[in-house]
Amino acid sequence: DAMVIQNPRYQVTQFGKPVTLSCSQTLNHNVMYWYQQKSSQAPKLLFHYYDKDFNNEADTPDNFQSRRPNTSFCFLDIRSPGLGDAAMYLCATSRDFQPQHFGDGTRLSIL
Amino acid sequence: QQQVKQSPQSLIVQKGGISIINCAYENTAFDYFPWYQQFPGKGPALLIAIRPDVSEKKEGRFTISFNKSAKQFSLHIMDSQPGDSATYFCAAAESGTYKYIFGTGTRLKVLA
Numbered sequence: 001d002a003m004v005i006q007n008p009r010y011q012v013t014q015f016g017k018p019v020t021l022s023c024s025q026t027l028n029h030n031v032m033y034w035y036q037q038k039s040s041q042a043p044k045l046l047f048h049y050y051d052k053d054f055n056n057e058a059d060t061p062d063n064f065q066s067r068r069p070n071t072s073f074c075f076l077d078i079r080s081p082g083l084g085d086a087a088m089y090l091c092a093t094s095r096d097f098q099p100q101h102f103g104d105g106t107r108l109s110i111l
Numbered sequence: 112q113q114q115v116k117q118s119p120q121s122l123i124v125q126k127g128g129i130s131i132i133n134c135a136y137e138n139t140a141f142d143y144f145p146w147y148q149q150f151p152g153k154g155p156a157l158l159i160a161i162r163p164d165v166s167e168k169k170e171g172r173f174t175i176s177f178n179k180s181a182k183q184f185s186l187h188i189m190d191s192q193p194g195d196s197a198t199y200f201c202a203a204a205e206s207g208t209y210k211y212i213f214g215t216g217t218r219l220k221v222l223a
Binding site for chain 1: 143145147152153154155156157160200204206207208209210211213214215216218
């Protein structure tokens with residue numbers, strides 16, 4: 001089945017230690033998104049790639065960066081995680097913009 | 112003007128009953144309205160979506176009703192089942208744009 005796959009499902013890192021989350025897709029969608037979702041809240045868009053073009057949301061902290069080496073893969077890098085960055089991180093994809101299909105997320109814990 | 116207001120925040124329904132979740136928006140440029148279902152520990156899954164050229168869309172037990180003049184849309188879950196217990200998010204977007212404006216979510220619990 002075509003899908004959006006996120007690895008790992010659970011990630012524990014230390015305060016300030018860089019961490020990378022990965023997302024792959026078999027849908028051949030040209031747009032990929034990263035969202036942050038905290039408990040009992042709606043997903044919050046961090047950034048997206050339209051093809052190779054990177055688009056950052058205005059309120060996304062500089063601590064968060066992303067790479068998309070090819071159509072199928074996208075990475076979220078958190079350079080110096082703080083306690084407030086503990087959350088579920090969701091990757092989504094779309095053909096052009098709608099509809100968006102989400103992966104099952106990576107739950108990030110900060111020690 | 113970019114907000115989508117979702118209600119209720121939580122909902123408890125008996126098995127077999129109808130679950131109704133409402134959303135309201137202000138931006139008349141929105142023309143795509145998806146609903147997502149999210150189980151604990153999982154990502155949101157697209158349930159059903161509507162565009163304003165129709166007033167209702169039905170897929171199985173799930174129906175979206177859309178009132179363009181009132182700028183409101185709602186999700187109806189007929190014959191609700193315990194397996195429907197999840198958090199539901201409505202969203203709104205403009206065609207050709209990337210940004211979804213999500214509602215705040217409704218936690219549904221269906222009692223057996």
